[in-house]
Amino acid sequence: MTARSSSESARDIPEATVARLPVYLRALNALADDGIRTCSSEELALSAGVNSAKLRKDLSYLGSYGTRGVGYDVDYLRYQIAREIGVTQDWPVVIVGIGNLGHALANYSGFRSRGFRVVALLDADETRHGEVVAGVDVRAFGDLEEIVETHGVAIGVIATPAGAAQDVADRMVGCGITSILNFAPSVIVVPEGVDVRKVDLSIELQILAYHEQRKANVT
């Protein structure tokens, strides 16, 4: 299943490591902005908020990009991580659902600066079609196929109410979208081969509430 014919990047990077690579990349960018050209695993780990042993192990999955006795070249490592994640290229993204959250996402500058380009905002509400939000056209949900095909979109973002999420996901999958970021508070089912990541705002708060309650209960 994980056999790769491509000669490079054939390593199988653990999921936990993949989730931390963007954090390292951000830390490296911050260091570069400060004019720092070289850093040790200890320093980088501090910036990223992780253990240095973990950092080194994570980086070792990518290859040997450090120099013993010296550390890592910030620019070089930055490029290597970006390439591994795939953010050296430009990823077109569609956002469905132009409520408060869709608005916020469309305006979020962090997407663009990290290689993601919002090519369209889709909504079922016809009265909003033709509007321009954050420099992006608001279009009809029915235009999804056309937009996906024209721009070669592989990543879709769901920012609709819970009730619409599964329908939207089905349509996205039907168009050939293979990665979905779901902000709707509902579980969506997709075929094998499609990746879904879920961000649920109220769940995060509930987890905090659980711990908060326990703190209070230690009498």
Place this chain on the structure above:
Amino acid sequence: MTARSSSESARDIPEATVARLPVYLRALNALADDGIRTCSSEELALSAGVNSAKLRKDLSYLGSYGTRGVGYDVDYLRYQIAREIGVTQDWPVVIVGIGNLGHALANYSGFRSRGFRVVALLDADETRHGEVVAGVDVRAFGDLEEIVETHGVAIGVIATPAGAAQDVADRMVGCGITSILNFAPSVIVVPEGVDVRKVDLSIELQILAYHEQRKANVT
């Protein structure tokens, strides 16, 4: 460290389980809305998008709330989970940073319906003070102490740009806030005893991009 003097809820629930309890709660609410009064672990697991064995083990940490041969009483289980998480009570929350994301969070109905009440929106921008967003007063960041004390706030949400996040966190901790939900794309450092959860929108997309790239590379 985990010794509890309180007689009930003395069990130590694994972190991974805690993170899933809100999902189960949501699934149970959906079932209840459909008029379903009883469900098996298999059915509930399907709604929640998990394995039924995992679901049963998770629930077993709370106690034996099911009936063998029958399943779980939806209302009863719902109450037990809600009580365990702590969402039977009302949690006052402050949001700092009234940008696009702060706006979206303030308007998010999912908070209120789950026991979280936004008591104030704070922002450094003086021109916005006195405004009312989503029925909540926009106040000066300097009012943090007063608001936290008045309402007994234990949970704070950071929705500022990255540069301000650490300062805001420090102030929050200084006021006695012990749980922080951080949407700013930066690592924040807090003292022992303070819980931080981080939601980073662009990191989620980068993780998707990594997998997307790998799919494309399987030639």
Place this chain on the structure above:
DNA sequence: CTCAATTTGTTCTCGCGTTCACAAACTCCT
């Protein structure tokens, strides 16, 4: 050139979480 100091890459061990598999408990039908 040699040796001390530094820092990476990797091996090893431990603990947590997931999953399987099954005994225990309950219902319902005859």
Place this chain on the structure above:
DNA sequence: AGGAGTTTGTGAACGCGAGAACAAATTGAG
């Protein structure tokens, strides 16, 4: 009442990730 059929709760095995610890590689001083 008894037995077949369900479904929970949990013991045990397994796999992954975290962290400690160390060997290998590099630098720089004398």
